[in-house]
Amino acid sequence: GAGVSQSPRYKVAKRGQDVALRCDPISGHVSLFWYQQALGQGPEFLTYFQNEAQLDKSGLPSDRFFAERPEGSVSTLKIQRTQQEDSAVYLCASSLNPSSGNTIYFGEGSWLTVV
Amino acid sequence: AQSVTQPDIHITVSEGASLELRCNYSYGATPYLFWYVQSPGQGLQLLLKYFSGDTLVQGIKGFEAEFKRSQSSFNLRKPSVHWSDAAEYFCAVGAQGGGNKLTFGTGTQLKVEL
Numbered sequence: 001g002a003g004v005s006q007s008p009r010y011k012v013a014k015r016g017q018d019v020a021l022r023c024d025p026i027s028g029h030v031s032l033f034w035y036q037q038a039l040g041q042g043p044e045f046l047t048y049f050q051n052e053a054q055l056d057k058s059g060l061p062s063d064r065f066f067a068e069r070p071e072g073s074v075s076t077l078k079i080q081r082t083q084q085e086d087s088a089v090y091l092c093a094s095s096l097n098p099s100s101g102n103t104i105y106f107g108e109g110s111w112l113t114v115v
Numbered sequence: 116a117q118s119v120t121q122p123d124i125h126i127t128v129s130e131g132a133s134l135e136l137r138c139n140y141s142y143g144a145t146p147y148l149f150w151y152v153q154s155p156g157q158g159l160q161l162l163l164k165y166f167s168g169d170t171l172v173q174g175i176k177g178f179e180a181e182f183k184r185s186q187s188s189f190n191l192r193k194p195s196v197h198w199s200d201a202a203e204y205f206c207a208v209g210a211q212g213g214g215n216k217l218t219f220g221t222g223t224q225l226k227v228e229l
Contacts, residue, residue: 004158033216042119042205042219043159056216091158098209101166104217106151106159 004107025094035091117142121220136191138206147209148189
C-alpha cells in the first residue's frame with residue numbers, strides 16, 4: 001500500500017478484555033516497529049521486527065503484551081487483560097533498512113481506551 | 116542510554132515570524148537525529164534527519180536543523196512560519212549501527228497566531 005495502515009483506528013475495551021491491533025507495513029519493508037504514545041507524551045519504543053524475527057522486545061511493558069509478525073509482513077500487537085494504564089495510541093512504523101538511513105514511516109495509530 | 120530533552124512544552128509564534136524549537140540529546144557516540152511532526156489525530160511525519168556529513172540539514176516544508184556536537188543539540192528552525200505549521204513537533208535520537216530504536220522527546224506544541 002501507499003503507507004503504513006493500522007486497524008482498528010479506535011478501540012474501546014472494557015478492563016480485562018483482550019485486544020488485537022493490526023499493522024500493514026509498506027510493501028517490501030523489512031523492518032517493523034511498535035511504539036506506544038500516552039496522552040501528552042512522545043512515542044515510546046515497544047518492539048522491533050526484522051522480517052519475521054522479533055529482534056528487540058525490550059520496551060514491552062509487561063507479559064500481557066505480545067507482538068508477532070509470522071510471515072514477515074503484517075504484524076499484530078496483542079494486549080491481554082487490558083488495564084486502564086494501557087490506554088494510549090499504538091503506533092506502527094516500517095522501514096526498508098533504518099540502519100542504512102532509510103526513512104522510518106509511521107502509521108496513523110490505533111487509539112485504545114480502556115474503561 | 117540515549118535520551119532526548121525538548122525544554123519547551125508549548126511555543127506560540129505569529130504567522131510570518133521565525134521559529135526555533137530546541138532539542139538536546141544524550142548519547143555516547145554520534146547519533147542519528149530526527150525531527151517529526153504530528154498533527155491532531157495523525158501519525159508522525161518525518162521533517163528531516165541527520166546521519167552524517169553536513170551538520171545543517173534541510174527538510175520538507177521549509178524546515179532546517181543544525182547538529183551541534185559540542186552542545187549536544189539539534190534545534191529545528193524555520194525562517195517564516197505558516198498557520199498550517201501548527202502541530203506537535205518531536206525530536207528523536209537513534210543509535211548508529213542500529214537506527215532501529217528511536218527515543219523521542221516529550222514534544223513541543225506549536226501554536227501559530229494569525
